[in-house]
Amino acid sequence: MPSPIHVTSEIGKLKTVMLHRPGREIENITPDSMYRLLFDDIPYLPIAQEEHDYFAQTLRDQGIEVLYFEKLAAEALADQDVKEEFVDRMVAESGYAAGLIHDVLKEYLLAMNTQDMVNKIFEGVRREEIDLPHMTLQQAAEDTEWPFVMDPMPNAYFTRDPQASIGDGLSINRMTFPARQRESLITEYIIKHHPRFAGQVNVWRDRNHETHIEGGDELVLSDHVFAIGISQRTTADAIEDIAKNLFKKSNYDTVIAIKIPHNHAMMHLDTVFTMIDYDKFTVHPAILDENGHVDNWVLHPGKDGEITMEHHTDIKEVLKKALNKDDIDLIPTGNGDPIIAAREQWNDGSNTLAIAPGEVVTYNRNYVSNDLLRKHGILVHEVRSSELSRGRGGPRCMSCPIVREDL
Numbered sequence: 001m002p003s004p005i006h007v008t009s010e011i012g013k014l015k016t017v018m019l020h021r022p023g024r025e026i027e028n029i030t031p032d033s034m035y036r037l038l039f040d041d042i043p044y045l046p047i048a049q050e051e052h053d054y055f056a057q058t059l060r061d062q063g064i065e066v067l068y069f070e071k072l073a074a075e076a077l078a079d080q081d082v083k084e085e086f087v088d089r090m091v092a093e094s095g096y097a098a099g100l101i102h103d104v105l106k107e108y109l110l111a112m113n114t115q116d117m118v119n120k121i122f123e124g125v126r127r128e129e130i131d132l133p134h135m136t137l138q139q140a141a142e143d144t145e146w147p148f149v150m151d152p153m154p155n156a157y158f159t160r161d162p163q164a165s166i167g168d169g170l171s172i173n174r175m176t177f178p179a180r181q182r183e184s185l186i187t188e189y190i191i192k193h194h195p196r197f198a199g200q201v202n203v204w205r206d207r208n209h210e211t212h213i214e215g216g217d218e219l220v221l222s223d224h225v226f227a228i229g230i231s232q233r234t235t236a237d238a239i240e241d242i243a244k245n246l247f248k249k250s251n252y253d254t255v256i257a258i259k260i261p262h263n264h265a266m267m268h269l270d271t272v273f274t275m276i277d278y279d280k281f282t283v284h285p286a287i288l289d290e291n292g293h294v295d296n297w298v299l300h301p302g303k304d305g306e307i308t309m310e311h312h313t314d315i316k317e318v319l320k321k322a323l324n325k326d327d328i329d330l331i332p333t334g335n336g337d338p339i340i341a342a343r344e345q346w347n348d349g350s351n352t353l354a355i356a357p358g359e360v361v362t363y364n365r366n367y368v369s370n371d372l373l374r375k376h377g378i379l380v381h382e383v384r385s386s387e388l389s390r391g392r393g394g395p396r397c398m399s400c401p402i403v404r405e406d407l
């Protein structure tokens with residue numbers, strides 16, 4: 001039986017993708033909380049939803065099956081025992097492992113039908129929504145200014161990050177910031193309990209780790225080459241760990257770890273570097289030095305389950321060798337102009353989703369980068385982006401490929 005997750009490249013024809021339609025969690029971002037929630041502004045929800053529906057329809061129009069994270073989650077929790085266990089863990093990871101608030105929250109959530117409950121968990125729970133018979137010590141110890149007992153998860157529409165499909169399996173990620181850590185608990189339940197996936201996929205690395213990794217840093221370059229960002233969100237230890245697991249259990253024999261700046265505009269490798277054709281990549285010029293080089297390390301299997309590691313700087317040469325190509329076309333964001341590149345990268349001009357070799361989905365606002373892609377022979381489908389882009393993520397961030405055709 002074919003694996004329900006099958007992704008052996010960044011560019012193979014996309015067959016199935018997982019999205020999350022932004023919901024009321026977006027309306028629970030406030031000026032005081034937005035930086036902590038990893039937003040730079042507050043999107044206007046009705047327009048964000050219209051834009052997101054347009055994105056989903058653009059994919060469907062290309063024959064791609066669109067699955068929704070929130071729907072898969074509700075389906076995965078169909079069994080009452082699974083649902084209760086999930087809520088227990090979600091409430092615990094929201095800060096209440098036991099005690100009165102834990103019990104009251106659990107009861108409040110379990111009284112809802114499963115889809116409403118899942119949507120509510122994304123949205124967050126305000127203090128006044130739950131009935132507490134008396135002030136608990138837990139409550140007294142908390143920040144009383146903060147209106148939520150369970151925080152919203154406004155980053156959930158960036159489905160790229162809590163997990164990453166690699167070959168016939170995935171990584172379920174330990175994410176960096178508390179604002180996003182609970183998202184991958186939902187993935188865990190989908191993979192364990194949804195009939196489409198349960199017992200049928202390899203988990204190359206699960207979320208029970210201290211070291212961090214996020215899907216925006218994980219790029220599947222071929223059926224044996226994997227690239228990963230050394231970034232604000234993905235640590236060296238996690239990279240070595242996933243490399244060891246992939247070498248041991250999968251067909252992957254090469255990991256290219258690329259160092260990128262540690263800042264919010266470039267939080268993941270896919271905000272500055274994406275693969276869009278057999279030999280073409282988008283790259284934000286700010287990650288390259290004056291020679292067009294960037295620090296990177298190439299990992300291979302070594303003796304006794306260990307790994308070998310070589311340091312390189314010439315990324316073009318590294319990619320040529322790993323992908324067995326005579327040349328590699330690195331297409332600069334904003335055509336390399338420092339102002340345009342910085343502006344368009346900020347709104348995800350490098351964050352390109354390939355839906356087939358040489359065919360991509362991008363935000364319409366990055367018109368300089370988009371024109372350049374066309375000049376390099378790429379077919380570009382543009383989607384609307386005024387509100388969605390306020391969360392600092394583009395079409396690649398907003399999509400988690402589940403199945404792609406092999407190249």
Ligand SMILES: NC(=[NH2+])NCCC[C@H](N)C(=O)O
Nearest residue numbers: 038158216268391392393397
């Ligand atoms: N794959 C990506 N680049 N995702 C972008 C995620 C943006 C989100 N606000 C965060 O900071 O986590």
